[in-house]
Amino acid sequence: MSSTVSTTPPGAGLHTQPAPRTTSMVQLTRVELRKSADTRAGRWLLVAIAAVALLVAGLQLFFDDGVDGSFGYFFTASQFPVGFLLPVLGILLVTSEWSQRTAMTTFALVPVRSRVLTAKMLAAALLAVLGVLATLVVAALATLLTPAVAGPASRWELSGAHLGQVLLVQVVVVLVGVAFGMLLLSSPLAIVLYFLLPVVVTILVSSVAALDWVRDWLDLTTTTIPMYDGQLAGQGWAQVGTSVALWLLLPLMAGWVRIQRSEIA
Amino acid sequence: MIAIEHLTKRYGTQLAVSDVSFGCEPGTVTGFLGPNGAGKSTTLRSLCGLATPTSGTTAIGGRAYRDLPNAGRQVGVLLDAGAQHAGRTGREALLLSAMVLGVDRRRVDEVLELVGLAGSPAGKRVGKYSLGMRQRLGLATALLGDPEVLVLDEPANGLDPEGIFWMRGLLRGFADRGGTVLLSSHLLHEVEAVADQLVVIAGGRVVARGSKAQLLTSTGTVVRATDPAALQSALTAAGIGVAPGLAGALVADAEPEAVGRAAAAEAVVLVELRPADGGGLEELFRSLTGSSDTPPAGTVPAAQQVQEARA
Numbered sequence: 001m002s003s004t005v006s007t008t009p010p011g012a013g014l015h016t017q018p019a020p021r022t023t024s025m026v027q028l029t030r031v032e033l034r035k036s037a038d039t040r041a042g043r044w045l046l047v048a049i050a051a052v053a054l055l056v057a058g059l060q061l062f063f064d065d066g067v068d069g070s071f072g073y074f075f076t077a078s079q080f081p082v083g084f085l086l087p088v089l090g091i092l093l094v095t096s097e098w099s100q101r102t103a104m105t106t107f108a109l110v111p112v113r114s115r116v117l118t119a120k121m122l123a124a125a126l127l128a129v130l131g132v133l134a135t136l137v138v139a140a141l142a143t144l145l146t147p148a149v150a151g152p153a154s155r156w157e158l159s160g161a162h163l164g165q166v167l168l169v170q171v172v173v174v175l176v177g178v179a180f181g182m183l184l185l186s187s188p189l190a191i192v193l194y195f196l197l198p199v200v201v202t203i204l205v206s207s208v209a210a211l212d213w214v215r216d217w218l219d220l221t222t223t224t225i226p227m228y229d230g231q232l233a234g235q236g237w238a239q240v241g242t243s244v245a246l247w248l249l250l251p252l253m254a255g256w257v258r259i260q261r262s263e264i265a
Numbered sequence: 266m267i268a269i270e271h272l273t274k275r276y277g278t279q280l281a282v283s284d285v286s287f288g289c290e291p292g293t294v295t296g297f298l299g300p301n302g303a304g305k306s307t308t309l310r311s312l313c314g315l316a317t318p319t320s321g322t323t324a325i326g327g328r329a330y331r332d333l334p335n336a337g338r339q340v341g342v343l344l345d346a347g348a349q350h351a352g353r354t355g356r357e358a359l360l361l362s363a364m365v366l367g368v369d370r371r372r373v374d375e376v377l378e379l380v381g382l383a384g385s386p387a388g389k390r391v392g393k394y395s396l397g398m399r400q401r402l403g404l405a406t407a408l409l410g411d412p413e414v415l416v417l418d419e420p421a422n423g424l425d426p427e428g429i430f431w432m433r434g435l436l437r438g439f440a441d442r443g444g445t446v447l448l449s450s451h452l453l454h455e456v457e458a459v460a461d462q463l464v465v466i467a468g469g470r471v472v473a474r475g476s477k478a479q480l481l482t483s484t485g486t487v488v489r490a491t492d493p494a495a496l497q498s499a500l501t502a503a504g505i506g507v508a509p510g511l512a513g514a515l516v517a518d519a520e521p522e523a524v525g526r527a528a529a530a531e532a533v534v535l536v537e538l539r540p541a542d543g544g545g546l547e548e549l550f551r552s553l554t555g556s557s558d559t560p561p562a563g564t565v566p567a568a569q570q571v572q573e574a575r576a
Contacts, residue, residue, distance in 0.1 A: 020338035020410075023365055031364045038361075039352035096350065104315065104348035105358075105406060109337040109365045111314035111330050264315040265306075265345075 032123035052081035087177025094181030162230025182255025296460030341407030351392030396423025503527035
């Protein structure tokens with residue numbers, strides 16, 4: 001490498017620039033969105049989510065006898081890959097700052113850490129919304145192809161509650177990923193615990209009938225099942241609320257405090 | 266421009282930084298010197314809002330770092346060349362920072378050119394960079410927002426001699442245009458050529474501080490005799506303070522003539538007698554920070570050193 005002669009020396013604009021303005025939250029969110037997709041891991045995760053969503057729709061078209069050609073049916077089915085894999089992207093959005101040590105650069109540029117964390121949550125929520133938009137396209141494709149491949153006529157129907165509840169549950173699960181990342185600050189640890197912990201809890205409480213209430217009120221997977229069909233109603237909302245408090249709000253608050261207090265090195 | 270006042274940072278029972286105070290003025294380069302684990306990085310992390318001081322304050326332009334409206338536009342920070350995502354290209358890492366800073370994308374090409382990473386190195390993943398290239402990328406990140414202040418932790422690490430020479434010129438030019446530079450190093454010769462002011466830290470405490478000229482003149486005389494023990498007692502008898510130097514030499518706290526007279530009075534045969542300039546700063550640095558257990562008069566004994574790599 002050779003030394004270089006520059007046309008614009010550093011500090012050339014010393015004291016001549018207007019007073020710098022604080023970076024807007026919109027801009028910080030754009031940065032976080034870009035971070036989620038500008039590495040190989042992030043890019044392939046997004047590709048994998050899209051590919052699996054298409055695959056699920058394709059399998060149903062060809063092999064599922066229950067296909068009735070309705071848009072809502074495909075829409076629900078294609079949520080699985082998004083809800084399963086997108087939280088991993090949410091985890092990595094936080095933990096990669098520590099595993100790759102970029103937190104030092106990030107927080108040196110934006111020393112008010114809560115602004116970075118807020119931007120990460122907004123970016124993750126936006127990714128969930130984009131993910132749901134992608135599943136709308138997949139579901140539309142599948143619905144369009146139903147008459148030709150599976151037989152029944154296409155039925156274009158999707159209730160507002162269905163779309164709304166799916167959007168909500170996808171945003172919630174991706175934020176659970178972010179919260180796990182914030183609490184644990186380690187990619188492997190957060191990913192393993194994110195997938196393992198709910199399963200372990202389910203196994204434990206399923207073995208004792210007296211603990212059914214735990215499953216009904218605290219198991220996020222169980223409580224959110226009706227949301228994928230837009231069927232959540234009445235007490236179901238309260239049950240979603242308590243499980244969200246346990247799996248999202250609790251780790252989120254603990255992780256938030258941890259990052260605020262920790263030394264970035 | 267930079268003001269560190271009574272900074273103390275404690276980790277549990279370990280005192281990493283103890284009552285450190287110094288300031289840096291615009292137009293100057295301050296060398297922050299000390300052995301590994303002396304508390305340099307902890308001090309700089311505290312200055313940049315990445316560590317919370319146990320007590321004391323730090324400010325840049327009169328404001329705490331966290332209160333700067335757009336920190337990267339005012340302070341260019343390079344605390345760790347490894348703090349870049351290995352999977353991103355050098356250009357992408359700079360683009361992300363440029364988005365945060367709100368600077369034009371052309372500025373990314375400018376700084377890439379400036380640090381010698383333009384062209385194909387910019388498109389390579391940081392994971393494939395050598396340490397020297399990472400330092401250059403870190404320097405590019407620090408310069409991106411065209412700041413008035415640079416805070417650099419061991420920026421010469423991994424640079425080849427030519428690269429170190431290049432960096433000196435860059436920092437000197439930055440300061441000469443009115444910028445403020447604070448850079449740390451555990452190697453004196455890396456900063457000796459470029460720094461106006463030196464702050465030496467050992468065991469978490471500032472053990473010497475001043476302009477380069479001030480620190481140079483206070484180092485006395487290097488003297489060596491065929492019989493070191495006789496020399497030591499001769500000097501002590503003459504009331505001259507003595508500190509151990511290199512290779513059996515002594516560093517006497519007096520002019521060469523006085524040292525020579527003291528030796529002559531006791532018939533001690535000298536084999537070396539010279540003012541401790543030139544390499545004097547080096548000896549000072551070594552005596553202040555090395556394993557020597559007799560620190561020169563007027564300095565604070567080194568406190569228990571703690572590992573820099575903590576946390």
